[in-house]
Amino acid sequence: MPKRRLLVTSALPYVNGHIHLGYILETVQTDIWVRFQKLRGNECLYVCADDTHGTATMIRAQQEGRSEAELIADMQAAHVADLKDFDISFDNFGSTNDPENERFCQSMWHSIREAGLVKEKNVEQLFDPVVGTFLADRFVRGTCPKCNSADQPGDNCSKCGSTYGPADLLDPKSTLSGATPEVRSAKHLFIELEQLHEFLETWSQSGKHLQPEIANYLQGHFLGEPLRDWDISRPAPYFGFEIPDYPGNYWYVWFDAPIGYMASTQQWCDRTGGNFDDWWKSSDTEIHHFIGKDITYFHTLFWPGMLKTAGYSLPTKVHIHGFLTVDGEKMSKSKGTFVNARTYLNHLDPSYLRYFYAAKLNDRVDDLDLALDEFIAKVNTDLVGKVVNLASRTAKFVEQIGLSKEYPEDGGLFVHAAQLGDEIAEAYESCDYSRAMRLVLGLADRANPFVEENKPWELRKDPGNAARLQDVCTIALNLFRQIAIYLAPVLPRLAQQTGELLNDPITSWDQAQTPLVGTPVAKFKHMLKRIEEKDVHAMIEESKPAEVASAPGESITESVDRWNDSADALAAEPLAPECTFDDFTKVDLRVARVVEAEAIPEAKKLLKLKLSLGGGEYRQVFAGIKAAYEPEKLVGRLVVMVANLAPRQMSFGLSEGMVIASGPGGPDVFVLSPDDGAVPGQRVH
């Protein structure tokens, strides 16, 4: 087979957060594929970068009192270290804030301009005079211009389903300040994606570049109607690259992020003498993007559209994977299942997770569950019990004498494993790693009985059997080596150790075709420890928020803040503008008791609550806390509610207030409780 040239990417991690096990899933998936391709002898370049731009970076830098550049540099160093320790083998890891990226943005922009895809639209945008900023759609609510339903979001009506702009709302309010926004004319630049409709439909529906369910999704959600113009500029203040022919405005972060793949490639070329056009403008080069399903449409509509317009190669394939869940649930900070890469590394070997992910990954978009008990059992049984055991039970018998000079008769075991190589390779190639792992483990299941039947431990008792002992161990170690070669993309450390043990480095897939003979065998060293349950538990405990993990009732008299809470929550949702005391008193917060609570089967997030304010005064409230609370456990407890909120008609009934809770949503919602002594009906001042 002729050598292929492949450019491979993982999605760019956002600079504002640390690497977690969900992103590790993506990079492990990519890295396995890259290592596989290199092992097969293909020319393969793996690039990535930090995604740095956007409002969130700007706000966080302000809060931390330093420049964006400093923030980015720190986070990038942390990202690189985390990923390196998971054996992710990037050829280059850059940053979307690097000068190379700005140059590519400019040239890409130039092409898109020339193609006549850019138009300026005088957007009637709402401006919050209190905060002094333009309001994105989601920061405005008001009355639907079509059906007059109150309190509707700024982009479409939840009652009648009509879509409109925020400026069309009849009685708009800023959700930041509550002020009535002014309509101001703001100029934005848009890319008319609709001009590329036909191309995108052909490309996405060709059956070659996308998984079938993704092609289907695009057809159903986007391609069935005209594609909307893509708002590509953001007015200052914004952290990003300023648009050269449109001063005071910046490219939206999703414009420059994928271009980061190119900038990173350029950096690699500059460092190694490579030629950029060989990678991005050559029909001989395949381009493979690995991404999560959350960013599907950026990579399957906007990005191919940009590449096409600017005359670059189109992605050969966009490989899309699902999210990571832990023990069957969305990762949750409060449960300790939102685990940072570094926290994992503090307790466990990266090889465990690489193998487990490989054993579960296929070429579909399904979510992948990290069931912790399964994780422990699978790694210990498969890797330690079956694979590494082959070496550890035989290597010491040939430590002095090495492998036999000729490969002995083994009943066809080696040939069988050699022949299976193509099938395993096919599974890797198509990203069906779980199949590859099954096939490889099947080899270990044949090799262990061989050792059992030939009893090297008995052979060694009689010096007359020395030659036979050497032959048996030569066979077992060769079978082990084949497995190590086939697992090398997943377990580079095991491949390295195997090379050292048998004095022949593993560098090529084809090494599994020829038995190794006559080499010395090094003293056997442990290759992989068993996972201990306590280490997994320690990792989960370390991932829990400090206030949950520490014992209650400790002294709080110390003058210094010893809790050292993370800045993440504040950065995710910055402080609202100042309000007056009068503003505050408009909101009537009351202690209330939950007297009834039931889940609404048709709604995914809603519980229906009956709240008592005492004295027979009740309120019916719908609260989006289904994922976090069992209805039965709420009954009887005290909560804080907004008692004078305008009632809202919902599909399931009238909601007459709101239960106060914090947290980002989903399973991470935390309902507030008053301290002991509070009674229903009391106002919260």
Next chain:
RNA sequence: GGUCCGGUAGCUCAGUCGGUUAGAGCAGGGGACUCAUAAUCCCUUGGUCGGGGGUUCGAGUCCCUCCCGGACUACCA
């Protein structure tokens, strides 16, 4: 509610074009071994292939329908 994907042993899954008696690993039960990280090996229990209907000589596989689960989307704000 809409769209899509799935449901095979206690668990995780394989099952090709419709073709013999539906498989594997783990877990469970019994035995063996003692080289190996309490690892390994042999034997073994366990299934109305979600339910019902249809097509067919023949259905886990194809069609219809219902039930259940998940994802996306909407609602939640």
